Amino acid sequence: MSLSIFSAARLDSGCFWKKGKIAKSNMWSDKQLLVRASVASSPQSLRFARKKSEKLQKDVRIAVLGASGYTGSEIVRLLANHPYFGITLMTADRKAGQSLGSVFPHLITQDLPDMVAVKDADFSEVDAVFCCLPHGTTQEIIKGLPKNLKIVDLSADFRLRDILEYEEWYGQPHQAPELQKEAVYGLTEISREDIRRARLVANPGCYPTSIQLPLVPLIRANLIQSKNIIIDAKSGVSGAGRGAKEANLYTEIAEGIHSYGITRHRHVPEIEQGLSEAAQSKITVSFTPHLMPMSRGMQSTIFVEMHSGVTVDDLYEQLKIAYQDEEFIALLGKGDVPHTRHVRGSNYCLMNVFPDRIPGRAILISVIDNLVKGASGQALQNLNVMMGLPEDMGLNYLPLFP
Ligand SMILES: NC(=O)C1=CN([C@@H]2O[C@H](COP(=O)(O)OP(=O)(O)OC[C@H]3O[C@@H](n4cnc5c(N)ncnc54)[C@H](OP(=O)(O)O)[C@@H]3O)[C@@H](O)[C@H]2O)C=CC1
Ligand SMILES: CC(=O)N[C@@H](CCC(=O)OP(=O)(O)O)C(=O)O
Incomplete structure (x- = not known):
């Protein structure tokens, strides 16, 4: 979904942006649905209302490649709190065919599609991708993705502008030099303006x-x-x-x-x-x-x-x-x-x-x-920037202490 359509859709539904912050009008009407459910009915209907409200709100369809890994699962955890990004596709390698809840029980409460192998993935219902795969394999996979997708790549594959330097330090020739030219290095606080215009962001290493x-x-x-x-x-x-x-x-x-x-x-x-x-x-x-x-x-x-x-x-x-x-x-x-x-x-x-x-x-x-500012949190911060959303959406987690 293009940003303009996305913005228009949200405007139609009654929310609007003001000075970079979201102004609440009727955008939380589905939250009211939750309140009604909690007042009037059983835990089951509350759960149903919550799922329904999530589906209503989550306009941008997200694929998490490598959801069975640490950074992929961390993206899933963070997205549970994002009002607009909803997961429609998740991939795994050895764990393809399994549910995320069976691989990561801390995420069992989430209503998610089962993970599939990348070769079997259908990107027709996807707007943006978090690519959480090992370097080396990532270039080949991103090269094969539809060109309309916005991508935040958490691996090191598109971070070095000089592909010869990549070859020297990563021990193999770069497989997607054309994409490397397009990639924007995504240290959000330092390169925000470039990230805003990017289609492919190379998320920095931790x-x-x-x-x-x-x-x-x-x-x-x-x-x-x-x-x-x-x-x-x-x-x-x-x-x-x-x-x-x-x-x-x-x-x-x-x-x-x-x-x-x-x-x-x-x-x-x-x-x-x-x-x-x-x-x-x-x-x-x-x-x-x-x-x-x-x-x-x-x-x-x-x-x-x-x-x-x-x-x-x-x-x-x-x-x-x-x-x-x-x-x-x-x-x-x-x-x-x-x-x-x-x-x-x-x-x-x-x-x-x-x-x-x-x-x-x-x-x-x-x-x-x-795993957060050093990987998945910064990746979400970057996709928010790429989509013209407030940068902190889905990221308002205070540290867990003690
Ligand atoms: N961990 C960290 O703190 C940080 C990591 N990164 C980078 O993010 C990327 C992901 O890291 P992390 O989540 O820690 O790694 P993990 O090893 O935890 O996860 C790797 C994921 O990639 C999948 N995978 C492995 N090989 C293939 C393949 N050949 N084809 C398709 N999928 C494959 C795995 O599937 P399965 O489990 O099913 O085999 C798993 O889902 C890496 O490039 C890493 O360097 C960047 C910043 C910080
Ligand atoms: C503890 C540990 O092993 N850390 C990893 C770095 C993690 C990271 O940021 O790696 P990427 O560049 O692949 O994204 C390492 O030293 O290789």
């Missing part, structure tokens, strides 16, 4: 999201030096996906941490691409990721050198200016430390900046939930 959000405004404002940026990052295990791997067994992960991908993690070129664009000159970084014994969460601790005469207060003020109107980015009070446990299950990024003991240096800390 590490690059947590790293670019604090660094880009400071680099753009020329407050920090482009050399000697050192990034120490830590991820929860869900970052590695749900597929069974020996390295991700409980015994290999619990009661300790370890670094991996030292100097050669495939997010290096993605991080450097974003920072170099912000600086308009080549930036190279030292990046070391670590695996933490937790399911979700990501922290990036970033050591930077300030330009001569710049203070940590200047960095703080610049971040404040950059993000003061951003719903999902929160700069903490001076001296307060961001915790991953304070963003769990939410689309928020918390950040702060601290003076180092070494004069002229500063330490940035940012935290996100790798």
Whole structure:
């Protein structure tokens, strides 16, 4: 469904947009249906009314490719709260033919189609796609999709503008160079205007999201030096996906941490691409990721050198200016430390900046939930932007704490 038809349809039904926020007129009339049902009748009729109201409201038909994985199922969880996006198609590979509720019992209450193999998927009842598949396979699959679909791809396949760099870091030639030219890199707060016009958005990786959000405004404002940026990052295990791997067994992960991908993690070129664009000159970084014994969460601790005469207060003020109107980015009070446990299950990024003991240096800390702001939440934020909807639709989840 094109946006203009979509908007017109919603206008017909009585809702309208005002200053980027939704103004409620009779758009929640189906919610009134729910209230009537709850006053007058049994839990069954309430359940029926709820399903009916969902079907009435959900105008944009969504396919989730890879719904049986962690990011795919997280999209499904978030969409349960979205007033306009309704799922009409879900795919899986090994789990094709199964219901999502049988694969993820926490989603059993949702009224969803069974998952099918991608080769059997019918896209005729689909307007937009969240593609939550492994890199490598994704390019081939997206290449074969109808060209009218809006797509947010969560894999790394369309993130690197230079396909030779893709080949170098991902170990195989790019299979869809024409689509790569069309793709827009979707770090929402940084590239919102380009995302608005995009058909295919490459959703950023989780590490690059947590790293670019604090660094880009400071680099753009020329407050920090482009050399000697050192990034120490830590991820929860869900970052590695749900597929069974020996390295991700409980015994290999619990009661300790370890670094991996030292100097050669495939997010290096993605991080450097974003920072170099912000600086308009080549930036190279030292990046070391670590695996933490937790399911979700990501922290990036970033050591930077300030330009001569710049203070940590200047960095703080610049971040404040950059993000003061951003719903999902929160700069903490001076001296307060961001915790991953304070963003769990939410689309928020918390950040702060601290003076180092070494004069002229500063330490940035940012935290996100790798599955939400680092993947599915940002993907939904991007599709909202692509559809001209308020960016926070379906994303108003406060963090789950404790
Ligand atoms: N996990 C995270 O925190 C983040 C992940 N990403 C990226 O998002 C994508 C999905 O990640 P995640 O959800 O964690 O991965 P999972 O391993 O949890 O899920 C992968 C999904 O893809 C399906 N699949 C696997 N191989 C194929 C194939 N050859 N053809 C069709 N479908 C296939 C799987 O189906 P089945 O289970 O039925 O076999 C499953 O639904 C990846 O590219 C990942 O790098 C990006 C940011 C963060
Ligand atoms: C803990 C863990 O293994 N994390 C993954 C990154 C997850 C992610 O963002 O990967 P994509 O670039 O594929 O989207 C890794 O280090 O490869």
